[in-house]
Amino acid sequence: MTTTPPSPCSITLVGVGGQGTILTSDLLALAAMHAGFDVKKSEIHGMSQRGGSVVSQVRYGERVRSPIIPEGATDVLVAFERNEALRFAHLLKPGGLLLVNDTERIPVTVSSGAQPPAERLSERLAAYPGLHLVPADRIAAEVGNVRTANVVLVGALSKLLDAIPDDAWQSALRQRVPAKFLDVNLSAFSAGRAAL
Amino acid sequence: MSQKLLLSANEAIARAAWRAGCSVAAAYPGTPSTEIMENIGKYKGEINCEWSVNEKVAMEVVIGASLAGVRALTAMKHVGLNVAMDPLMTFTNIGAIGGLVIVTADDPSMHSSQNEQDNRALAKFARCLLLEPSDSQEAYDMTLAAFELSEKYQVPAILRITTRTAHTSTLVDPGEGTRTVPPAIPYVKNPARNIPIPAFARGMRYKVEERTKALRALSEESPFNRAEPGTGDLGIVASGVAYQYVREVFPEVPVFKVGLSYPPPLDAIRAFAAPLKRLVVVEECDPVLADQIRAAGIPVLETATELHMMELNPTRLAALRAELLGTPAPAAAEPEAGIPPRPPVLCAGCSHRGPFYVLGKLKATVTGDIGCYTLGLSPPLSAMDTTVCMGAAIGNAIGMKKANLPNPRLAAVMGDSTFFHSGMTGLLDAVYNKTPITLLVLDNRITAMTGHQPNPGSGRTILGIDSPAVRIADIAKAFGVPRIHEVDPYDLATLENTLKECLESGETSLVVVRGPCVLNEKIGGQRISVVDAEKCRACGACFRLGCPAIVRGETAPDGKRTKSAIDPQACIGCTLCNQVCPFGAITTKNLR
Numbered sequence: 001m002t003t004t005p006p007s008p009c010s011i012t013l014v015g016v017g018g019q020g021t022i023l024t025s026d027l028l029a030l031a032a033m034h035a036g037f038d039v040k041k042s043e044i045h046g047m048s049q050r051g052g053s054v055v056s057q058v059r060y061g062e063r064v065r066s067p068i069i070p071e072g073a074t075d076v077l078v079a080f081e082r083n084e085a086l087r088f089a090h091l092l093k094p095g096g097l098l099l100v101n102d103t104e105r106i107p108v109t110v111s112s113g114a115q116p117p118a119e120r121l122s123e124r125l126a127a128y129p130g131l132h133l134v135p136a137d138r139i140a141a142e143v144g145n146v147r148t149a150n151v152v153l154v155g156a157l158s159k160l161l162d163a164i165p166d167d168a169w170q171s172a173l174r175q176r177v178p179a180k181f182l183d184v185n186l187s188a189f190s191a192g193r194a195a196l
Numbered sequence: 197m198s199q200k201l202l203l204s205a206n207e208a209i210a211r212a213a214w215r216a217g218c219s220v221a222a223a224y225p226g227t228p229s230t231e232i233m234e235n236i237g238k239y240k241g242e243i244n245c246e247w248s249v250n251e252k253v254a255m256e257v258v259i260g261a262s263l264a265g266v267r268a269l270t271a272m273k274h275v276g277l278n279v280a281m282d283p284l285m286t287f288t289n290i291g292a293i294g295g296l297v298i299v300t301a302d303d304p305s306m307h308s309s310q311n312e313q314d315n316r317a318l319a320k321f322a323r324c325l326l327l328e329p330s331d332s333q334e335a336y337d338m339t340l341a342a343f344e345l346s347e348k349y350q351v352p353a354i355l356r357i358t359t360r361t362a363h364t365s366t367l368v369d370p371g372e373g374t375r376t377v378p379p380a381i382p383y384v385k386n387p388a389r390n391i392p393i394p395a396f397a398r399g400m401r402y403k404v405e406e407r408t409k410a411l412r413a414l415s416e417e418s419p420f421n422r423a424e425p426g427t428g429d430l431g432i433v434a435s436g437v438a439y440q441y442v443r444e445v446f447p448e449v450p451v452f453k454v455g456l457s458y459p460p461p462l463d464a465i466r467a468f469a470a471p472l473k474r475l476v477v478v479e480e481c482d483p484v485l486a487d488q489i490r491a492a493g494i495p496v497l498e499t500a501t502e503l504h505m506m507e508l509n510p511t512r513l514a515a516l517r518a519e520l521l522g523t524p525a526p527a528a529a530e531p532e533a534g535i536p537p538r539p540p541v542l543c544a545g546c547s548h549r550g551p552f553y554v555l556g557k558l559k560a561t562v563t564g565d566i567g568c569y570t571l572g573l574s575p576p577l578s579a580m581d582t583t584v585c586m587g588a589a590i591g592n593a594i595g596m597k598k599a600n601l602p603n604p605r606l607a608a609v610m611g612d613s614t615f616f617h618s619g620m621t622g623l624l625d626a627v628y629n630k631t632p633i634t635l636l637v638l639d640n641r642i643t644a645m646t647g648h649q650p651n652p653g654s655g656r657t658i659l660g661i662d663s664p665a666v667r668i669a670d671i672a673k674a675f676g677v678p679r680i681h682e683v684d685p686y687d688l689a690t691l692e693n694t695l696k697e698c699l700e701s702g703e704t705s706l707v708v709v710r711g712p713c714v715l716n717e718k719i720g721g722q723r724i725s726v727v728d729a730e731k732c733r734a735c736g737a738c739f740r741l742g743c744p745a746i747v748r749g750e751t752a753p754d755g756k757r758t759k760s761a762i763d764p765q766a767c768i769g770c771t772l773c774n775q776v777c778p779f780g781a782i783t784t785k786n787l788r
Contacts, residue, residue, distance in 0.1 A: 029202055
């Protein structure tokens with residue numbers, strides 16, 4: 001997807017505490033920086049880390065002012081889990097894209113019986129025309145490390161953001177991923193890119 | 197050419213402190229300020245830093261360093277500055293010698309806090325220099341300037357960041373050059389300058405007014421305060437990250453950006469406002485600038501759009517734009533209905549779960565405190581009645597006891613770091629006044645909520661050196677607490693017997709529940725609990741632990757209830773569910 005400056009490209013990333021959303025938003029922000037863009041990456045830590053919903057926002061472009069993405073202005077929503085995808089889908093702009101890890105983490109409120117599960121989750125997600133479902137957990141397992149599902153999603157995301165060239169993503173991965181895990185993460189990135 | 201870096205404001209402040217030659221740093225962890233000291237810790241060979249036991253001590257440490265003639269920095273969350281106000285309110289009159297920078301990280305919208313307070317009011321109250329960065333580059337530049345100005349004007353400099361600036365990464369050009377430590381200003385014994393006995397304190401009071409006058413002149417000329425031209429008869433004064441929202445939503449409007457905000461540049465703002473018909477101030481949270489601008493006789497429009505509570509954002513400013521300029525705000529889409537909430541919970545195997553389960557079972561009234569364990573309030577544990585501030589659990593319990601609360605089972609609960617921070621004095625008060633309360637210290641030997649910083653119970657410091665791991669029971673013994681117990685958090689029967697005995701003893705009692713933080717010590721993978729579906733009668737007893745590893749399994753024969761199951765990925769084998777199951781349906785399976 002191409003965004004013409006000065007309007008920044010706005011990516012919202014949502015998941016469950018512990019799923020590795022922070023690495024994904026770091027890689028996206030660094031790649032945008034290496035591509036020569038202004039960039040802002042915002043995330044809220046704290047109580048939200050204890051298994052709750054987590055949200056990061058990344059914006060890049062010629063010049064970025066607000067680190068917070070206005071409601072209804074998200075170009076791409078990256079969701080690490082299907083409930084979270086639907087919880088935040090209203091933040092998308094009309095025609096925005098939805099990149100979703102095709103997996104489900106049952107909230108404690110449901111597993112304990114306090115709340116009913118979301119109804120018709122798959123069907124409601126499919127109603128979004130910009131939906132891309134990626135089996136990131138399965139692809140990560142095939143690549144050889146289930147913990148690289150977040151980088152599989154980065155690979156898939158890179159396919160949707162063609163203003164950021166491949167070498168910028170590669171530089172981001174080399175800068176951010178520890179050397180001993182670099183090869184498996186580069187494979188995860190390529191596999192994610194091939195999945196779209 | 198220097199390389200641009202992607203840094204959060206917290207990281208930028210740490211780097212600027214290093215660059216500016218800061219020699220001493222002290223802080224107590226608190227979201228969203230924690231990463232400042234964590235990053236300063238990376239320069240521990242050059243900056244002599246510490247995690248202090250609380251913010252008051254941290255403030256006193258950096259005051260000592262400033263008096264000794266070197267540059268020093270402290271950082272804390274907004275409520276931390278309340279704890280540190282006592283030394284600050286007098287030291288501002290004494291005046292800095294080495295540059296002294298105080299970072300206050302405010303939390304609009306209370307993402308991780310118990311209140312929303314605007315510490316810019318405290319900077320004005322203490323007559324300190326106040327700087328408000330709107331991104332990481334400004335956090336970097338303003339930290340450098342804050343050290344210089346603090347030294348030049350002998351004033352403590354306060355940098356006010358918010359959760360959004362603290363935790364947003366933006367591009368920073370750190371500039372040329374490297375760390376430069378100015379020579380220490382030679383220490384001179386000078387009681388008339390440094391001891392505020394009334395005779396000297398009165399002179400200091402006059403000097404502070406002179407200093408504030410000089411700072412007002414500085415503010416008028418500061419490059420951090422500037423008018424940005426635009427079109428139309430509306431003008432906006434903006435500070436902090438709110439400035440970024442204003443620039444995004446009102447690109448064509450004249451804006452006065454306030455970066456050095458106490459004392460505010462009132463003459464410059466007056467000149468900015470002169471040709472305009474309407475002036476609006478956009479600031480997070482209280483009308484601190486707006487009130488000062490109005491008091492100077494410059495009219496400020498009162499907007500119908502609410503701007504003084506909760507974090508601002510471009511969506512809220514779009515509503516302001518609709519009010520002021522008639523531009524229709526974009527219609528917001530409705531969130532999808534029926535998505536189950538996902539609140540934060542105590543981790544599977546958390547050592548805090550057992551004590552709260554037992555307190556709930558004993559129907560105790562529980563005064564609580566600040567930390568992960570505040571989650572003990574959540575259903576199904578629902579075992580906390582009150583929380584006020586760090587250390588308040590004990591004083592609150594003493595007050596309830598003195599007020600003859602009908603429930604005789606009254607317990608105060610706090611964590612180890614909170615006990616060291618400001619629980620010790622409360623416990624001493626209870627012993628001294630013979631108030632029969634029971635204190636539970638949930639001792640996981642780490643400051644967990646903020647991301648596992650070491651504390652006096654951990655046995656190590658931020659400098660990476662070993663230090664004595666202080667045992668809380670030993671402190672209580674020295675205080676003369678008549679009843680002291682140390683209990684395993686995973687032994688429910690002993691917990692229950694001990695608590696019952698203490699709650700009914702009529703004496704001041706301490707129960708230290710000692711168990712590690714499972715996240716910090718990466719416990720797991722050794723064993724798990726498993727449910728025998730044949731034996732499970734779907735009674736729901738294990739669900740009352742509120743453990744995220746216990747999930748709904750197969751449907752019970754009655755077709756209504758569901759049996760329990762355990763998520764083997766989440767379970768760490770703490771055995772609490774084994775102990776509460778009345779039918780022996782849950783057993784431990786060793787994985788290795």
